[in-house]
Amino acid sequence: MHEESSDTVTTHDHGGVLAPGHQHGHDDDHNQPAPVGSPELVGRWDLIKTRFNYLPIHIALLRTGKVLAFGGSGNQPERLKKPFPSEIFDPITETVTAIGQTLAGDIFCAGHAFLADGRLLVAGGTENYDWEFDNGTGTKPFAGLDQAYTFDPVSERWQRVPDMSEGRWYPTLVQMGDDSVLAMAGLTKGFPWLFLRKIERFVAGAWRDELKAADKWMPLYPRLHLLPDGSVFYAGSYNTHYTFPFNLSAFPPSLLEPGTMQWRDIAKPRECEREEGSSLLLPFEPPYDRAAVLLIGGGKPGGETATNSVERIEFSIGSAPHWQFVGSMKHERYFSYATLLPDGEIFLFGGKKGKEHMSHGSSPHHLPGQLPDHDMDAIMECEMFGADSAWRCVAPMQVDRLYHSGALLLPDGRVLAAGSNPMRGCNETRIEIFSPPYLFKGARPVITACAETVKYGGEIELCCESQTAIDTMVLVRPISTTHCLGTEQRLIKLSYKQTGEVLRGSIPTNRSLLPPGYYMIFVLSNGVPSVARFVCVS
16 A cells, blocks of 8 residues: 655635646536526535635535535546546635545446445555557447555545455445445456456455355446445446446346345336436434335436426335335436435436437537537426425536536535536536525524444434524435446435533434444424534434
8 A cells, every 4th residue: 555646735815717638518507408497495506715726526515614626537438547637625624625636447347345444445546548449349349447445535635445356447335334345336447348247345454256146247337325224325327438228128227135246126117217317315314114215207218308297116025115206307317416405305407408309419428519608408497396395496507517517415405417428538626516495494403512432332422502492303414426337326314302502412323224334413493403513423
């Protein structure tokens, strides 16, 4: 193991100046959907003055409240051997700081997951671009990187850890209840550049190949979720690139069961074309005896069609899981970015129509020269999914968010949106932040003191000032996300007791429900959340 070489750390505030690379989107109201109401009904978007310097293909909320952004070579083949630096965005000061380290490999299109100590594990990436060779099939595949790194949120430094046994391009990483991390899928490093069947496990600082019974063909960036019984659920959606002639019917939803560590296929969604869709776990509530996953949007391979349909599957004792349609979105979305909010609602943005409804005959992935200043097929209007299982439209974005975009919940209850790279050389570096309607509905409760660590089965004690009664206490997992994928989104509602300004919340004992690590704790009053505090569950 070794720390990567160090350069100068710099801070940038671009003001109104364009960052390097072609920018797309628009800065004014040209072609914007009309506002649909006041902020307390539809929320508000704010375009941040500061920009990233480089394309933020991967973003992660650190336990310091800052956002790590990185993209390696950033879909620019000429930068393969000299990837762009990572950056830190501070939502409080609205500054962007470059991390002065040069990594040995290109972590463009890696997988990532948080460890219990708050470090981000990043594995895989790009060994070679698709123009480097031809594998004889008529396609020019990417080759996967075998390197892995951790990022420390306190020192803000990368540390290389042992390499995986295989290269992986577009892998998915998922943390388990014992703090091990499973790495699945991805294109290999060398001939014949195939999808990997092998699953590797990161434990105690090293990779192990000990789950041979769990080997399984997977598409790229499979949507994976850890369920409370310790099983890993593949929800069926995935990313584009080399999925042909496959579709969801070829990669059916399945469960990796904890006892046998073997996969079991389950019921297919009622709409099976979900490429470039998203999925996430719905909030967990006491007594934590069921789990549900939402499968959102997507379309046929290549973006031939897109869907506005949304399906839900529930896992509970004594009943077989099956999919049911819930309320459809207003917009069909090929690329959809979903964020779980502290009040339990889901915020969704981004994407574009399927090819058959496009206004200028382009495709979801542009070729050089095709992209206008504003993509007329980009979906600017955003939507929210509530407890009534229905979608409602909220304020439109100001910036196109297409491929290589991302979103995450900030500790203050806002949502950060970043990125977009529908073609090489088109790098969207502007940062936009959404304030949900709950931030305009009255005074926020204030957590004045809170324990920093808590044990499984114990209680977390905090002090809170509020003008109205506290009605909800939740733990929300900070996430890392890329390519419509966010395996770590989870919200756990806590049972609690209140004596005056002191609240004591009961921490579950189940590590698969509540994987070890850092969480944001929010308290809510009449649906209005506090600013979160970070607490380590260990």
